[in-house]
Amino acid sequence: MLDVRRLHLLRELDRRGTITAVAEALTFTASAVSQQLSALEREAGVALLERSGRRVVLTPAGRTLVAHADAVLERLELAAAELAGAREGIGGSLRIGTFPSGGHTIVPAALAELARRHPGLEPMLQEIDSARVSDALRAGDLDVALVHDYDFVPAPPDATVEEVSLLEEPMYLATGAAGGAAAVGASGDGTLAELLGPCSEAPWITARDGTTGHAMVVRACQAAGFQPRIRHQVNDFRTVLSLAAIGQGVGFVPETATAPPAEGVVLTALPLFRRSKVAFRAGGGAHPAIAAFVAAAGAAVGGPRC
Amino acid sequence: MLDVRRLHLLRELDRRGTITAVAEALTFTASAVSQQLSALEREAGVALLERSGRRVVLTPAGRTLVAHADAVLERLELAAAELAGAREGIGGSLRIGTFPSGGHTIVPAALAELARRHPGLEPMLQEIDSARVSDALRAGDLDVALVHDYDFVPAPPDATVEEVSLLEEPMYLATGAAGGAAAVGASGDGTLAELLGPCSEAPWITARDGTTGHAMVVRACQAAGFQPRIRHQVNDFRTVLSLAAIGQGVGFVPETATAPPAEGVVLTALPLFRRSKVAFRAGGGAHPAIAAFVAAAGAAVGGPRC
DNA sequence: CATCAAGCATAAGTTCAGCTTAGGTGTTCT
DNA sequence: AGAACACCTAAGCTGAACTTATGCTTGATG
Known part of the structure; x- marks a missing residue:
């Protein structure tokens, strides 16, 4: 019978790419993972991974085995969940x-x-x-x-x-208000290009590089026809609003961040959603x-x- | 993560009924099985089996866990099968x-x-x-x-x-021929009761007790309205035919056993099938x-x- | 090109899970 | 009541699986 613990390691290798990363994630040494994967390969009787440079990649057989591992581990998870349900009380x-x-x-x-x-x-x-x-x-x-x-x-x-x-909520474009008063534009009509166009030259405030929030700003601007000039990178939307209020740039915030209304910021609803x-x-x-x-x-x- | 080897033991316990039987089947000692099942129960956090007299029976939680074990083991079997397919050559x-x-x-x-x-x-x-x-x-x-x-x-x-x-093949009623010549009745029409009725007082030849072949004769006769008087119990259909030929009783044989025709036996096709x-x-x-x-x-x- | 770090594999030593053996308890059958 | 059966627990032992140590290959860097 195939050893499920070893299948688990193979699955992690598929997801993480290197034996070292698998070992780190599961708090083993790389040596242990390497040995177990060798053992799995031996009992499988087929090459499951092959070296590629200084890493290893899965063979087609290895990848189909990962699919089976996913199915097996999902079922085990379900079994464990039901057992937890059978224990009286949470x-x-x-x-x-x-x-x-x-x-x-x-x-x-x-x-x-x-x-x-x-x-x-x-x-x-x-x-x-x-x-x-x-x-x-x-x-x-x-x-x-x-x-x-x-x-x-x-x-x-x-x-x-x-x-x-x-929850699915619209994103808002936050821009500095001329008069210093808070305002929420109910807009909603207007295409993304029309709404973002006026900000194509403004400095932008996005989430930190590598996050999905950052990628969303960049791609939305690209869809609107320009490349955003990014000045600030902060994850906290309250900070985004504060920066926008003092004219340091424009950015996106989700609806959740619009209450209470921030002073000195104009918010314009966009046809763009966050789930x-x-x-x-x-x-x-x-x-x-x-x-x-x-x-x-x-x-x-x-x-x-x- | 639940241990699949232990789940396997639990499944066998469900099928075989006693820890001793499981141990015998898997060539362990009963003690080993008992210890592993205790460990499974501990990690499950729920009672999986309870004593009933001198045996153990599964709790409802244990039975649902067996269902998960079936699913997991089937998927592992499939994975192993595909690996065997990936090995070149059979x-x-x-x-x-x-x-x-x-x-x-x-x-x-x-x-x-x-x-x-x-x-x-x-x-x-x-x-x-x-x-x-x-x-x-x-x-x-x-x-x-x-x-x-x-x-x-x-x-x-x-x-x-x-x-x-x-293969699905009809069963034949084998009776001793009066004249000593082989004969295959093409009958086919006639209900089971009509065809078996004449033999209700005859001695019967069945397969050995406890087999499905034996049970089939008994139930077919019961369906025809009588309890067969069983004299001989043999599994080999050639022996059944030989006994029928010398007038020692009547019995059922599958179509496969009707060629070549046995001397001294009359065969009557029944509306009764073996798959x-x-x-x-x-x-x-x-x-x-x-x-x-x-x-x-x-x-x-x-x-x-x- | 020489050097260094990253990543994997192997060898050797160690630890612990899981097995067997031995002995005990409760239950059923005769 | 005694015997056989089924299960459990305790104690000791063995091997699988881990860590540490080491070496090899590859890719990046100055």
Whole structure:
């Protein structure tokens, strides 16, 4: 019988690219991973990986085996989730990841709701970049995470992670107000090019390089026909608004960040959306603590809005 | 992560009923199985089995976990099968089980065909009662098996075993001929009760007690309205015919056993069928050696008949 | 081109999970 | 009541799997 632990290593190798990275993620030495993968190859009787430069890449046989590993591990996750459901009461710890701005919007409300309904549950919050979430989930460093998904920034589909949509909100263009008063443009009509065009020469404020928020600004501007001149890179939307207010540039903020209205900023709604989701390991949705968090997060975004 | 080897033990416990039986089947000591199941229970955090008299039975949680184990193990079987397919050439050994009468009908033709097409494959034949086949497949003592399936004897559905139908043939009633000449009644019309009625007082020849062939005779007679008086119990259909010829009783034989015609026996076709099938572990159909055997067996029964 | 770091593989030593053996308890059958 | 059966626990042992140490190849850098 194929060893599932070894299949797990093969899957991580497929995702992370190097044996060293796999070892780091699972807190082994590279030697241990190398030995186990050799053993897997031996029992498989087929070459699963071959050296390519100083790394290794999976053979076609290795890649199909990873597909099977995904299926097996998903089913094991589901089994574990159901077992957790069979244990009376929801308890233990739940490791929650969140994008930075989620930490002071959705998460507190969700955690309050969660604590009210399941006092035995011990939530552990951790800020994490959305791009690193799926790795952290697979490695078991996180159980659930709040993630973002922007227009223009397609996430590669990943069979190992499931997502539940929480909220879809429009993005706003934040520009400095001439008079110093706060204003929210209800616009909504007008194409992206028409709305962004006037800012093609302005300095831009984006999220930090490498994030999906950053990529979204760049691609939206490109779609509007220009290359943004980026001056500031900050992740915190309150900082974006403060900078815009003092005329340091223009940027995007999600609807959540528009209340209370920031002084000295004009906000214009864009035909551009951000979706907030809860992500967890495929099969893990049956876990009561995860299901409870998804429900609490849903209540947190749905409650105030209805 | 749940340990798949332990899940395998739990599944076997579900099928076999006692820890001792599981240990015997997998060549462990009962102590080892007991310890591993305790460990599984500990990591599950839920009671999976409870004592009932001097045995143990699965709790509801244990039974749902077995369902997951079935799914996981089937997928692993499929993965292993595909790996075997990726190995160039078909080789190694293939352990084949067969019901006794299959040994001198289908199997030789199938093995000849198999040897012709895949000289590297080393088939290992073993007679086995159909009722024990699924256990033997699951335990890994067999890779494929020829099994039977009679009308009136429903086999309990087993998600761990897949079957491919080979042949459906009518059963014949064998009675002693008055004149001593061979005869095959083409009857076909007439209900089961009408055809068997005349034999309600005759001594019967059936397969050995506990086999499906035996159960089929008893239930068919019951359906015809009488309880058969069983005198002889033999599995070999040639012996059945010989006994019928000397007036020692009446019995059922499948069509396969009617050629060449036996002297002194009258054969009457019954509206009663026997199906021959190839069985293998769920997911194992993708294994090249198993697929080759299924094809060869199909050719063996289909070839002479078309 | 020489040098260095990254990444993988192998050898050797160590630790711990999982096996067997041995012995004990509760249950069922005779 | 006694015997056989099925399971559990304790104790000791063995091998699989990990770490450490080392060497090889590849790619980047000055």
